[in-house]
Amino acid sequence: MRVIYTGGLNMNLVEIRDVTKYFPVQRGFIEQIISRKQEFVRAVDGVSFDIRKGEIxxxxxxxxSGKTTMGRLCVRLIRPTQGEILFDGINIAEVEGTEMRNLRRRIQFTFQDPSSSLNPRLSIGDAIADALRFQNMGSPEERKEIVESVLERVGLAPADTFYHRKPHQLSGGQRQRVVFGRAIVLSPEFIVTDEPVAMVDVSIKAQLLELMLDLKKELNLTYLFISHDLATARHVCDRIAIMYLGKIIEIGDDDQVYEDPLHPYTDGLISAIPVPNPKIQKTGKVPRGEIPSPIDPPSGCRFHPRCPKAFDKCSTEEPTLKDMGNGRCVACHLY
Amino acid sequence: MxxxxxxxxxxxxxxxxxxxxxxxxxxxxxxxxxxxxxxxxxxxxxxxxxxxxxxxxxxxxxxxxxxxxxxxxxxxxxxxxxxxxxxxxxxxxxxxxxxxxxxxxxxxxxxxxxxxxxxxxxxxxxxxxxxxxxxxxxxxxxxxxxxxxxxxxxxxxxxxxxxxxxxxxxxxxxxxxxxxxxxxxxxxxxxxxxxxxxxxxxxxxxxxxxxxxxxxxxxxxxxxxxxxxxxxxxxxDDVAIMYTGRLAELAPTEALFENPQHPYTEALLQSVPDVTKPDKKLAWIPGAPPDLVNPPDGCMFNPRCPFAMDICKQEEPPLIQSDTGGLVACHLYGRS
The missing domain is CATH 3.40.50.300 (P-loop containing nucleotide triphosphate hydrolases)
Structure with missing residues (x-):
């Protein structure tokens, strides 16, 4: 088991408390006239968890499942419908103006697709320098110096040959490095990274993951690593939270969750991962059907229509996240 | 058949x-x-x-x-x-x-x-x-x-x-x-x-x-x-690994995963995250595939290959029978 350095008593950097995010479903003109009931997409529906300082x-x-929405909430790209998101004790859901601007330095986000999150007309050096400019940091010369050191830090060396390149002159992996450079240039404490290696070839995936881990060590970062790829998540994360239809259904130490998944959904999800070993055959635990619509989620436990172990109570009563000890929590009536 | x-x-x-x-x-x-x-x-x-x-x-x-x-x-x-x-x-x-x-x-x-x-x-x-x-x-x-x-x-x-x-x-x-x-x-x-x-x-x-x-x-x-x-x-049943348009290796699936012959196959397998092996040290392949308009001489993989020899930079390796029942195109084999 990995030991997590917590650095004191208050070891939680981020605390999510009963957060919900509902998006109104767009209605057509006629639907508005006949005043059909307003519906909501319940992207995140009553989620609580902590992110410890220094962990991934x-x-x-x-x-x-609502994982990207959850990530966006953590950096206040969107505001929650309800609930509190505490970053270092500050409720970022309510912070305004200068205070928010100052917080933005400490919290960063990397988007899934590096090609569409970089301005094609801006050189990558300027793209990174913009983060400094918006925060009124340094003179143009100082900013250039900082950016060059950041470029070298993320492996785009020598910096002066990369500074003036446009995104289209870079490979996918290099673009992802620029995205990381832009995230670290303000020396943040917390980075939410949304599928950072989903778009790159497997042959360079490990290189980017190692960069992420190196940056974490050097800059004392804390990451929220959003991924649909559970195999990759296993290699980088300390703890893992599994989301299903806007709810966290299981959270715990990486090894525990993967070796002994408690929730039937987690079990199914893990057994569905293709293993690069022809000798390991599928166990056939893969859940039936597909994830239902978050507009009108199933009653009781949201997984019950697909659950092989569902019983009466599951369709009527919603399970809460129960503490199973060792920081392990699961939301299932079986426990 | x-x-x-x-x-x-x-x-x-x-x-x-x-x-x-x-x-x-x-x-x-x-x-x-x-x-x-x-x-x-x-x-x-x-x-x-x-x-x-x-x-x-x-x-x-x-x-x-x-x-x-x-x-x-x-x-x-x-x-x-x-x-x-x-x-x-x-x-x-x-x-x-x-x-x-x-x-x-x-x-x-x-x-x-x-x-x-x-x-x-x-x-x-x-x-x-x-x-x-x-x-x-x-x-x-x-x-x-x-x-x-x-x-x-x-x-x-x-x-x-x-x-x-x-x-x-x-x-x-x-x-x-x-x-x-x-x-x-x-x-x-x-x-x-x-x-x-x-x-x-x-x-x-x-x-x-x-x-x-x-x-x-x-x-x-x-x-x-x-x-x-x-x-x-x-x-x-069988897997063919391609690199720059050529077959690098072709072998029955089990042989390929257990005993990869071509350094490229081996490197690829090393880079795949495996959920059953959390301690696997993920590796990566340095560099990028070559520009196909100006390909390198010899074996196309030689600029990224850890085992590249002189001959790899001059001569293209032919596709030959490998010991594992497949085919491989690499100078490491069939010469000694």
């Missing part, structure tokens, strides 16, 4:  | 303003009946181009320069303008009319992206009617729909959904529809190009399982193109 918490789940 | 497909020295080139890039370079393969061949490699290694060239569907400005693709057909194909006799048929020598009869009914191709491969204006049933009537205009709509329902049900889609439109299906269901469209004419060879890449793991596992069942049921021979080596480990 994985947030995994299928498309539509 | 009959060889369903034989590829001989196939060369496919793309002509661009910068010059000519050879996307498929002297590839030879033989595929026996009922086998599943996995084609793997990094983006740009030519695996999709190879797949498409088997149906003579290489997109412009690509061109099949030379080589031979021989498909074995187990029955005569007759339509109003002519016939194709059963036996070996050379795909590259067929005219457009003949190709149209082969495509879909003998070789089916499942494209990478199920979102853009279906017509949003047509119901699913209409897709099935069109593909069947294109090959046999005498088939009535009802009859075609019956067959469609049968195929869809074997893929776990309710028969009444033939009246629905593509946007009413989820990504996984759309991919199942694509597979259904590929199978409705009972082809002999199915080429699936990244069939599960855009899907979540659970749906991916479901679809791979269904494909394995259908392969038995329809007596299919398959080529599975994917960058995901985990998927190949679970489904393929």
């Amino acid at each position: 918490l994985g947030l995994a789940g299928e498309s539509g | 009959v060889d369903v497909l034989r590829i001989k020295d196939l060369i496919v080139e793309y002509t661009t303003q910068r010059g000519t890039a050879r996307a498929v370079d002297r590839v030879s393969l033989t595929l026996g009946e009922n086998r599943t061949l996995g084609l793997a490699g990094e983006s740009g290694c030519g695996k999709s181009t190879l797949g498409r060239s088997l149906m003579k569907l290489v997109p412009y400005p690509g061109k099949i320069v030379s080589g031979d693709i021989i498909l074995n057909i187990d029955h005569d194909i007759t339509w109003k303008k002519g016939t194709i006799k059963k036996g070996d048929v050379s795909i590259l020598e067929l005219n457009d009319d003949q190709l149209r009869m082969i495509r879909g009914s003998e070789i089916a191709y499942i494209f990478q992206d199920p979102m853009t491969s279906l017509n949003p204006m047509l119901s699913i049933g209409k897709h099935f009617i069109q593909i069947q009537q294109a090959h046999d205009p005498t088939i009535e709509d009802e009859q075609a729909l019956e067959r469609a329902k049968e195929v869809l049900e074997s893929l776990g889609i309710l028969a009444e959904r033939v009246d629905d439109y593509p946007h009413q299906f989820s990504g996984g269901m759309r991919q199942r529809v694509m597979i259904g469209l590929g199978l409705v004419l009972r082809p002999r060879l199915l080429i699936a190009d990244e069939p599960t890449t855009s899907l979540d793991v659970i749906v991916e596992a479901q679809i791979l399982e269904e494909m394995a069942e259908l392969k038995e049921k329809f007596n299919l021979t398959m080529i599975l193109i994917t960058h995901n080596l985990g998927v190949l480990a679970q489904t393929a």
Whole structure:
């Protein structure tokens, strides 16, 4: 088991408390006239968890589970409908103006697709320098110096040959490095990274993951690592949280969750991962069906229509996240 | 065992303003009946181009320069303008009319992206009617729909959904529809190009399982193109690793995963995260694949290869028999 350095008593950098995020479903003109009931996509629906200082918490789940929305909430790209998101004790859901601007330095986000999150007309050096400019940091010369050191730090050396390149002149892996450079240039404490290696070839995946881990060590970072790829998450995360239809259904230490998944969904999800070893055959625990719509989620436990172990109570009563000891929590009536 | 497909020295080139890039370079393969061949490699290694060239569907400005693709057909194909006799048929020598009869009914191709491969204006049933009537205009709509329902049900889609439109299906269901469209004419060879890449793991596992069942049921021979080596480990009988348009290694799946011969195969396997082995030290391959317009001399992999010798920079390694029952193109073997 990995030992996590917590650095004192208050070891949580981020605390999520009962957060919900509902997006209104767009109605057509006629639907508005006949005043059909307003519906909501319940992307995140009553989620609580902590992110400890210095750890990498994985947030995994299928498309539509709400993991990206959760990540965006953590950096206040969007505001929660309800609940508190405490970063270092400050509720970022309510912070405004200068205070928010100052917080932005400490919290960063990397988007999934590096090609669409970099401005094609801006050189990558300027793209990184913009983060400094918006924070009114340094003179143009100083900013250039900082950016060059950041470029070298993320492996784009020599910096002066990369500074003026445009995104299209870089490979996918290099673009992802620029995205990381832009995230670290303000020396943040916390980075939410959304599928950082989903778009790159497997042959360079490990290189980017190692960069992420190196940066974490050097800069004392804390990561929320959002991924649908559970195999990759296992290699980088200290703890992992599994989301299903806007809820966290299991959270715990990486090894515990992977070796002994408690929730039937976690079990199914892990057994569905293709293993690069022809000798290991599928056990056939893969759940039936697909993730239902978050507009009108199933009653009781949201997984019950697909669950092989569902019983009466599961369709009527919603299970809460129960503490199983050792920081392990699971939301299932079996326990 | 009959060889369903034989590829001989196939060369496919793309002509661009910068010059000519050879996307498929002297590839030879033989595929026996009922086998599943996995084609793997990094983006740009030519695996999709190879797949498409088997149906003579290489997109412009690509061109099949030379080589031979021989498909074995187990029955005569007759339509109003002519016939194709059963036996070996050379795909590259067929005219457009003949190709149209082969495509879909003998070789089916499942494209990478199920979102853009279906017509949003047509119901699913209409897709099935069109593909069947294109090959046999005498088939009535009802009859075609019956067959469609049968195929869809074997893929776990309710028969009444033939009246629905593509946007009413989820990504996984759309991919199942694509597979259904590929199978409705009972082809002999199915080429699936990244069939599960855009899907979540659970749906991916479901679809791979269904494909394995259908392969038995329809007596299919398959080529599975994917960058995901985990998927190949679970489904393929043989795996071909491609690099810069060439075959680097071809071996039975177990041999390839357990005892990779080519340094490139080994490096690729080292870079794949394995959920059952959390302590595996993930490696990566330094550098990037070469520019195909200006390829390096000798072995194409030599600039990235940890074992590169002098000869690797001068001479191209031939594809030779390996000790594990496969083929490998590397100077480390067969010289001593």
